[in-house]
Amino acid sequence: MNIPERLLTRLCVEDFIFREAALLDAWEIDAWLALFAEDGSYEVTPPGVDGPDEISRETVYFLIGDDRKRLEHRISRLSKPNAHVESPRSKVRHVYSNVVVAEDGGGEVTAYANFITFRTKRGTIEYFGRIRFVLARMGDGFMIRNKRVMMDIDALVPQGKVSILL
């Protein structure tokens, strides 16, 4: 059977992001950090904002807007017992679906996935919406250039906070 190139790309992206999610679910956060390119960034756009795909953290007040350096600090903080909100750690489960490759060229793939992430600690909360991955092709695999989480909520009610990695 002849599988079109487009589908192969999607399969490769899915394989990569499913593994990415598995690291987060297992709290293997150092290994997760290692998936990010040197110029990689991790962002969570503010709930209720118009056009979350278009905005920049240089002009808009994001919920999270980490360049690689600050992401390292975020991981380092979350690794300490005095990061009280995640100490003891919550249980986390990421579910990715509806993966669509939007652009593929120049050694870079942009893909979107719908997501639901559950966090359980004294009750369960859900985060949901869409994630944009900008992935740099590296040999057989990828490095993350940008992971942008865009939630379909108007406010962090009842979620309250984003203390886990989405």
Place this chain on the structure above:
Amino acid sequence: MGWDQPYESRFLSVDPAAQRFRVSRKCFADAAVFEEEKRKILYKSWLYLCHESEVAKVNDFFVREILDKELLVTRDAAGVNVFYNTCTHRGALLCRNKAGNRKAFGCPYHGWTFAPSGRVLTRNAEVGYRADVDADGAYSLVRVPRLEKRAGFYFINFDPDAISLDEFLGDAGDRIDILNEHTTDGLEVIGYHEYSINGNYKLMCENSYDGYHLMPTHASYFAYQKAMLEGLPQQAPGGFAISLTHGHAAVETDIVSGRPIAQWLPVWGEHARELIEARKVELEARLGATRAAQLGQTNRLMVIFPNTVMNDQQSIQIRSVLPVGYDKMITRAWLLGPKNEDKELRRVRLEGALSFLGPGGFATPDDIEMLELCQRGYAMGGVQWNDLSKGFEAGEETARSTSFWNNELHLRAYWTQYDKMMSA
């Protein structure tokens, strides 16, 4: 008034000789107390509504829920209006959009239409009413009893007989004015976060200017901060807590982090350094050295009793802390900065704010965790008192008094005002 005699009420237990000041946990965890508090405090105090930049142009509007009310805030040619967002005909919620710019608001039920001034536009003799049906304003949208502003910040009061906003703010007023002196162009809202917490709203008010919790709760943030400050002289910040009038209070310390107005961080780069130094020179030339230092070199945390937080740290942040019930709150937090701010300074302002403040930052999630742990501690019952005795000495004045910044003087001022209004 000064604390020189023992005092007991439903809410406070004060023993100056023993240097003990305690607050009943009923204030956080009792539904009946909360209902009484709504009546005696929340519906009688000045509550934060918005900054003028949120309705900057004629016909700008937004909808905002405050306590049990949904309010429609508009600007017409004459100024800012705040109405109950309900059609005066049969009561449907009138405006269903969150914000925008609009010349008229149509009710979806029977088609009544209102101008941003609140006047009825379309009900007249042609459709079965007497001509000029709203001549006496009887059909106009109904206003919240009081709306007043200070330095561009609007407050409302549901009590028509309340004292004026300026009188209520008292000594706190100047500390609002100074926020507006960051720039001659005026401030604007840059961003907004809204998040819920399973705790009584007063927990967040206490937390917002509590210096004492900083090191234990935020050690993991300060480890990050230390890395950011590398290469700059570091010392433990000096400063003070000050109780103002009417239960308002502030904590003012030396700055401990980057600020796009006076404190540069090496990670921001050389270009930002030049811009920040130029801002400092401009401030001193415009305001004089003393006021410029008070504005630029001071980390200021302030709570306007009972639920407005006006902080000037990494950036200006206003919080309106709203109860949803006695054990649940919603915090709304607006980030403000100068209009027409240099792009680079705006970028570092956002960076500084993002890392510390906000429900995805390195500090606020741990605060939220602490507040929820407190609420759970109160909910179990069996223990009557919280202690707020740090730095308490016999004869302490409840207003216009100062103490070291990580003492609890300002929290005692808050609770003294609370007790006064609840015991009235």
